[in-house]
Amino acid sequence: MGADMEAGTLVEWLVKPGDEVSRGDIVAVVETQKGAIEIECFEAGKVSELMAQVGQTVPVGEPLAQIGDAEEPSLTTPEPSPEPAARPEKVAAKTPPKPAVAAPAMSGLRASPAARRAAQDAGLDLSGVTGSGPDGAIVLDDVLAAAKAPASSPKPGGAMSEMRKAVAAAMSRSKREIPHFSVTHTIDTQGVSEWLATQNEGRSPADRVLLGAVFVKAAAIAARSVKALNGHYEDDAFLPSDEVNTGVAIALRGGGLVAPALLQTDQMTLAEVMQGMRDLVSRARAGRLKGSEMTRGTLTISSLGESGAEKMTGVIFPPQVALLTVGAPQIRPWVVDQKVVPREVTRFVLSADHRVCDGRQASKFLTILADKLSKPEEL
Known part of the structure; x- marks a missing residue:
């Protein structure tokens, strides 16, 4: 998605397991420093597995989904888990280790699936929510209470600050190497x-x-x-x-x-x-x-x-x-x-x-x- 992009956050799936896809179909939306980017499919076949969850940060080069598999596809999309999902062994065997990339607050926090869905619907960042569940896990009531609270002041710069960082990184690399x-x-x-x-x-x-x-x-x-x-x-x-x-x-x-x-x-x-x-x-x-x-x-x-x-x-x-x-x-x-x-x-x-x-x-x-x-x- 860009010369210096290292990771992107999955914000929306447009397909589910069992769907037939063709080359060029839009299958997902990923948030980058330069905004939301629609991800196209470059293969044709049946979606057998969605390997990344909404809200998860995925390093460049990591698989998002599996197309075509000997196994029968599941009939439902994966529900987010309070614990970070372990990568399937078959993918880990094929994919070389990658440098660690910091995950966003939502993907690294302990939160129930209902709390994550409610936070997504409300446009709420879970990193600012205090959990009252076991071991500090965020539950639905925590999200509902946070959504009713007065909005805090946005961080200076926000998305535009991230955009400027992305542009600066790409242009610095260009002037340095070209x-x-x-x-x-x-x-x-x-x-x-x-x-x-x-x-x-x-x-x-x-x-x-x-x-x-x-x-x-x-x-x-x-x-x-x-x-x-x-x-x-x-x-x-x-x-x-x-x-x-x-x-x-x-x-x-x-x-x-x-x-x-x-x-x-x-x-x-x-x-x-x-x-x-x-x-x-x-x-x-x-x-x-x-x-x-x-x-x-x-x-x-x-x-x-x-x-x-x-x-x-x-x-x-x-x-x-x-x-x-x-x-x-x-x-x-x-x-x-x-x-x-x-x-x-x-x-x-x-x-x-x-x-x-x-x-x-x-x-x-x-x-x-x-x-x-x-x-x-x-x-």
Whole structure:
């Protein structure tokens, strides 16, 4: 779910033992530092066992569920136990030991199943509830009493503080491990804006194509042509991608940033790119992104919007090897047909990984981008 993610908390199961699942089905929701992520299934078959419980923190790489088993699946989902559930021996034999990861308060506390369900329904953190049961275990009455008590002041920062920590960790790793270099190109975008204004005439706001969608589509085509900038760097090797999945940096309300991917962007029409971007923004701010959207990006684009600063140099999202930043369009003196005239221009900055490419490939990418933007009707 992210370059520095170590664990996630299971917050919801969307399947139960005995259900048939197909590749791509959403089976669970996991809470991360960047919000709730929908977990997709990558196999087809029958769910035979749910191995993780709601409220449990699961390290990256640990199994959540079993699909396909010689044994008959149980007919009910597992009930949370006051004691942490022991891992099945058959899984422990297959899974190498992993570094310890601190569990959240809910998964490590002694609490009855009824108390856990009531706390989940009330949105109550069990770490703040005093137990009156045997050995201090939390029982239903404790949760009901805590739910009626006046709410305590939230911790400073809260979820946004965790978001900032996640962003800082990923960007620190990126700057530490990736030898960045950047190339800047100022492109005349007057023609693009005029063409878009004509195309959007008579359309409702929901059907209009924004300038950002044109930039994303043009960048996807450039990435398809310059394969050295499209892929992942993992295990000391560059793995070019056959797909162009453009990550779109989205600012969340109240602060924070995520960059889910628009899959196979180069194969989309402009209208489909615009629709896909609107969908990503809506779901990102609602906390309902899919796991594949957070991991399959091959090149990220970050835009300052249609007003504001004219230039920004970005930090690459590992394991990707390039990031394109787009400044706000500006009116500047520009030479057209040997005359200086006012034109709308936009500055593009490509940050790239020197381990896999150099200035020549970066320059080629920006040249192709400029060419595509000069002919928006062909996008």
